[in-house]
Amino acid sequence: MSILMKRRAVLLGSGALMLGACSKIQQSDAGRGLFESVDDWHKGLQRFVRARDALAREYAPEDISPFFRGNGSTDPQNDGYPQHAANGFADWRFTVTGLVERPLSLSLDQIMRLPQRTQITRHDCVEGWSAIGQWTGPQLSTFLDLARVRDSANYIVFRCADDYTQGRYYESIDMIDALHPQTIIAHRLNGEPLPIRNGAPLRARVERQLGYKHAKYLTGVEAVASLDDIGLGKGGYWEDYGGYQWYAGM
Amino acid sequence: MTRDGERNRHAAPTRIWHWINLIAIIVLFMSGLNISNAHPYLYWGEWGFAPEQAWLEVPRFPGWMTIPGFYSLAKARDWHLLMAFPFAFGLLGMWIAMLWNGHFGRDLMTGKREWRWQAIRRDIGQHLRLDFTHSDGKYNFLQKLAYGLVLGVLLPGMVLTGMAISPGMDAAFPWLLDIFGGRQSARSIHFLFAWGLFGFFVIHVALVLLTGPIGHLRSMTLGGDHEPANPPFAKTDTGDAT
Numbered sequence: 001m002s003i004l005m006k007r008r009a010v011l012l013g014s015g016a017l018m019l020g021a022c023s024k025i026q027q028s029d030a031g032r033g034l035f036e037s038v039d040d041w042h043k044g045l046q047r048f049v050r051a052r053d054a055l056a057r058e059y060a061p062e063d064i065s066p067f068f069r070g071n072g073s074t075d076p077q078n079d080g081y082p083q084h085a086a087n088g089f090a091d092w093r094f095t096v097t098g099l100v101e102r103p104l105s106l107s108l109d110q111i112m113r114l115p116q117r118t119q120i121t122r123h124d125c126v127e128g129w130s131a132i133g134q135w136t137g138p139q140l141s142t143f144l145d146l147a148r149v150r151d152s153a154n155y156i157v158f159r160c161a162d163d164y165t166q167g168r169y170y171e172s173i174d175m176i177d178a179l180h181p182q183t184i185i186a187h188r189l190n191g192e193p194l195p196i197r198n199g200a201p202l203r204a205r206v207e208r209q210l211g212y213k214h215a216k217y218l219t220g221v222e223a224v225a226s227l228d229d230i231g232l233g234k235g236g237y238w239e240d241y242g243g244y245q246w247y248a249g250m
Numbered sequence: 251m252t253r254d255g256e257r258n259r260h261a262a263p264t265r266i267w268h269w270i271n272l273i274a275i276i277v278l279f280m281s282g283l284n285i286s287n288a289h290p291y292l293y294w295g296e297w298g299f300a301p302e303q304a305w306l307e308v309p310r311f312p313g314w315m316t317i318p319g320f321y322s323l324a325k326a327r328d329w330h331l332l333m334a335f336p337f338a339f340g341l342l343g344m345w346i347a348m349l350w351n352g353h354f355g356r357d358l359m360t361g362k363r364e365w366r367w368q369a370i371r372r373d374i375g376q377h378l379r380l381d382f383t384h385s386d387g388k389y390n391f392l393q394k395l396a397y398g399l400v401l402g403v404l405l406p407g408m409v410l411t412g413m414a415i416s417p418g419m420d421a422a423f424p425w426l427l428d429i430f431g432g433r434q435s436a437r438s439i440h441f442l443f444a445w446g447l448f449g450f451f452v453i454h455v456a457l458v459l460l461t462g463p464i465g466h467l468r469s470m471t472l473g474g475d476h477e478p479a480n481p482p483f484a485k486t487d488t489g490d491a492t
Contacts, residue, residue, distance in 0.1 A: 049422045063297075
């Protein structure tokens with residue numbers, strides 16, 4: 001019996017040691033470096049096993065969920081957004097700037113005259129829930145072609161209108177996801193103009209990644225060579241302030 | 251029964267994988283409970299986002315059960331995504347080794363003879379009397395069944411449902427969604443299998459404790475064969491089981 005008791009004590013003790021070790025590892029520089037590279041490993045693995053333009057599943061109209069939940073900012077109150085909303089976003093501008101030969105500033109009317117893509121896709125939140133909706137808008141690649149994005153551009157930064165709790169929301173993706181056929185700037189959800197809770201008047205769809213990459217309330221995209229000087233340098237609001245992975249394909 | 255150290259009860263790949271997998275599973279389980287706290291509702295099908303659609307409202311797991319020991323979805327995901335690598339690739343390596351060195355065919359695969367109800371009943375009876383002496387083969391039927399379920403269903407099921415939860419992996423392998431019946435079903439099965447593994451863990455540790463834990467630990471760590479010939483709690487009577 002005493003051997004059993006000792007064994008149990010050792011098991012419990014090693015459990016406690018491991019928990020202590022976990023928090024030590026997470027706080028150390030080496031630990032943080034490790035976790036930052038884990039995000040890269042998942043990106044590398046997914047891109048190794050997947051064709052560059054492999055599509056996220058597209059669903060049938062009957063699969064659409066009866067409601068599309070809004071999360072994060074659902075009703076921005078800063079910098080004239082409520083006035084834009086009251087005005088039906090008639091004066092909203094969407095800019096394409098940064099490493100492009102021909103910067104653009106487009107109205108919603110101009111955006112709706114571009115070639116459109118409609119896709120019924122599943123939205124997966126990092127928290128765990130999913131909803132299915134039909135999205136319509138031009139492909140991001142259409143804007144980048146019109147603006148003639150330079151070869152030196154490595155990332156596309158989504159610029160947003162909403163101030164979240166610690167600052168302006170923003171996100172970024174690399175050129176592989178930026179040029180993916182399902183990466184669109186959506187202005188319609190289920191055939192209707194985008195509701196405010198889902199990002200009116202424009203939101204990004206990055207279908208092979210989690211919801212926080214799908215930036216809402218878009219005022220523009222910016223082509224950049226590096227993310228170091230954007231925000232706190234991690235490539236997104238939640239990456240900067242919440243410690244989330246920049247690559248969110250898992 | 252061979253003498254101590256004459257041969258290994260567990261081959262080197264088994265011993266290495268066993269301990270790597272233990273660490274990976276503990277971290278994955280506890281960080282998984284933290285992730286569950288982010289949205290403690292489980293659904294069937296592709297979508298689900300609100301309590302009224304859930305088939306289960308999961309209780310909130312307290313800090314002592316989670317990694318880290320406080321609610322942090324971001325940090326829990328760091329741990330979960332890190333340990334997914336040794337877990338998944340370790341399991342793949344173990345399966346290759348197991349098929350290669352004959353461990354699977356020799357020790358784990360059941361024969362037609364073992365699926366007879368009477369044999370199974372005798373096995374259950376022996377287990378209930380804590381009699382773990384078994385004559386032919388390394389493992390008896392219930393052990394083979396348990397290890398088979400864990401190695402063949404629960405562990406690979408955790409890897410595959412985990413992949414099915416990942417939007418990036420779904421684009422690579424859309425059939426993942428079909429075999430589990432949708433992303434939210436995969437998430438539910440991920441949760442159920444995790445608790446299935448927890449159940450195995452409890453029984454496994456209990457039986458190790460009952461049948462000479464020091465010997466088991468030596469066999470599974472350093473090698474050799476330290477399986478006690480007569481486990482301390484086993485009845486010596488192995489006669490008729492009726």
